[in-house]
Amino acid sequence: MGRNDALKAARLRAGWRSVERAAAALSEHGQQLLDDRHFNVSPRTWRRWEGERPGWPSEDTALVIHDALGSWPEDLGFTTPPGWIRPEHHEEADMKRRSFVSVTAAALVAGPVRPQHVDPALIGYFQEQLEGHYRADMLLGPHDLIGTVSAQYQLIDKLVRSAKGETRRGLLRVGAAYAALVGWLYQDAGDMQGASFWRGVTQEIAMRSRDPHLIGYSLVNQAQVRTDLGDGAAVIDLCEAAREDERLLVPKVRIMAMQQQAHGASLTNDRDTVDELIDGADSLLSRVDDDLPWGNACRRTPGYLEVQRATCYGRLGLGREAGALWSQVLDIVPETARRDRGVYMARQATAAAVAKDPDQAVHIARDVADIAVETRSARMRRELSTLQRAMRPWQDAPIGQELNDVLATVTEES
Template sequence: MAVETIGHLLKRLRDERGWTQQQAADEYCRVSGTITKDAREVGRWERSTRIPTPETRRHLAVVFGVSAGILDRAAAAAREARHEEPAEGGAPAHEEAIEVDRRRFVGALAAASLSTAMAASRHVDPALIPYFQQQLEGHYRVDMMLGSRALMGTVTAQCDLIGQLVDAADGPTRQRMAHVGVSYAAFAAWLHLDAGEPTTALRWHDAAQELAHRSRDREAVACALVDRAMARTDQTMGRAVVDLCEGALIDAPRLSPEVQVFALQQQAHGASLLGDRRQVDELLDKAGRLVDAVDVEMWGTACLRTPHYVEVQRATCYGRLGLAREADRVWQEIIPSAPPTARRDVGVWAGRQAVAAAALREPERAVELARRAAGIVMETGSERARRELASVETAMAPWQAEPVGQDLAEVLAPIGKGV
């Protein structure tokens, strides 16, 4: 059966949704964080006069809810029809060169225009604020599907731009732009944490805290404190985690349910680092009672986007406390019901469950769970999942010389020595 070419495929997907070419372009911009696509570009893709680059295809996969592999095969079919040889990386060399040159030009033009505008005037259009908010929603989706490294460059560039806009804006617009900047800086910190770059993440946490105070928003300040606590959790600084979360919750009755849940679950992680199971359960039970009151995420906390959000934290805390049987029981309830959009997170969870399986002296099951996690690491590059696999390697040390230990070594080999 012939493979559909990229142009035919994109047109069919757009028609199925009842979108115009401009609507498809707008959705692409929202997902990718660019502002340079229009209906004419979509038309070129659909006529196959321009084949989307690999990066563009990854964004289009999110736009249309299909796998990037389907679009890659369709692009290859279009090149074959045009008798073109693909360049390394999947797109014709001349198209890659054009795309790189275009991005450099657009980036330089944008930077020059922004610098000129700011020098000439302190007016910042408030319409930019909902634009950045919409972009961020798309970024959250891409992060869950493709992992942090696919977004780091885009998000950090937008953070820098927002910072300039905050400095240039007047009055209420400055505060509202700072409010948006808090979410962007916190997300940039999260991306760097997931990529295994804690020092850079802390710098973005510093930026988020400054912007939070500049926004004069109580919830922004609370979220910035909890985001900082997340970084301290990775550094196993339990006391700091608890102190930061307690500081965020000083005005708990005046905070939204979302922010309260965010702080309570992170405080539970601090309690688990201090070995206090009773406190872990009390904090998470309280968070669980508040989750149903969250009807929309305003701060990117993922308490709605992550299935079984509170129970994921409970299983993680139980694992940290050495309660392998309890952790394994919760993971068995969570992982099978995870949606495809949570694939990167499933890699982390499967690694944690593998540690619990090893602690329960079930090495074969631990290896199968590690195999699943390793496959996801290869796809997403998540350093968080990679760290969990390092813990599996340690937990499986008693079986290192046995066949099951060799099986684990084969599973971990493709992602690096010593994980």
């Protein structure tokens, strides 16, 4: 007979080792939460919930389960009835609406602006500021920078409306770089709606600038969002479009497109293509010599292409190969690149779990959890969720409970 393993796993994570203990604990929790001394869940009811046909609890019981276990019944293996809407649904929708309004406010300034003189030196000023924002992103994470960078984009957009000739084209190019960075910050913060919006802004400005390098860069930016959404075919389509006439592109943009296409290949389970693309990108690294202020991760990031290869290998389930690469990468990534180190270590921990070394995985996860709380990076929390799935074979063992305890601090802060 089938079992509701999701509820059983949640029960064990809560420390309720038996059905009888779970029923008693939930009853007590519900009596306190609802201020109803008659609220009761029997062991027989709990056994049914963990069985083949768990059914659906009453609305009050659903609230108690969520408050006690941190998940709604539909996430715990229950059979969701037609028309069920989580109690916080309307609040979530309103929060998303307010968030999207704030995302678009900086990019869509309505109406004409008063003409003004625009000094060409402003292009260099914004380029210098951009490099500082890249460094700050490595140290701070996304939340503290989104407002600053999007406000500067708004100023650039205002200046573009008055600028002429080469000054206007130069501001369009630097504006596209700012929009791309805002898109990345939203993506790292876990707001895919905001990320997609700003990637679209980047592409629009790139097209207006008529700069083939920026157009290729904007397509790779779109592919990054599709990678996070797990849409390998779309990633490949976008990167192939970016590479359609590679003769027009500086080596840096070609490298970006090739490594991102490798991520698409990993999502479609094509290891040979992953290696072919990463190797091809590696052959171009020594030729990167442009002075473009954007897309310089291949220059700034130690072991840049091996990071991509290790990430792809992790998706392909090659635990030992990915783990060996992460060890090499982390030896050269500076401690100051704290957020990137946290992401890489989380992927290293997952590789250890896939390679059937759960103790090493949890050992690494302890450091990652501290960094995730500090940087508030949604990307890092997603990596830790991937680790948790990879650790499912040990969820009932002490090492599985240890991982749950480690990750509880991240959940509390998120």
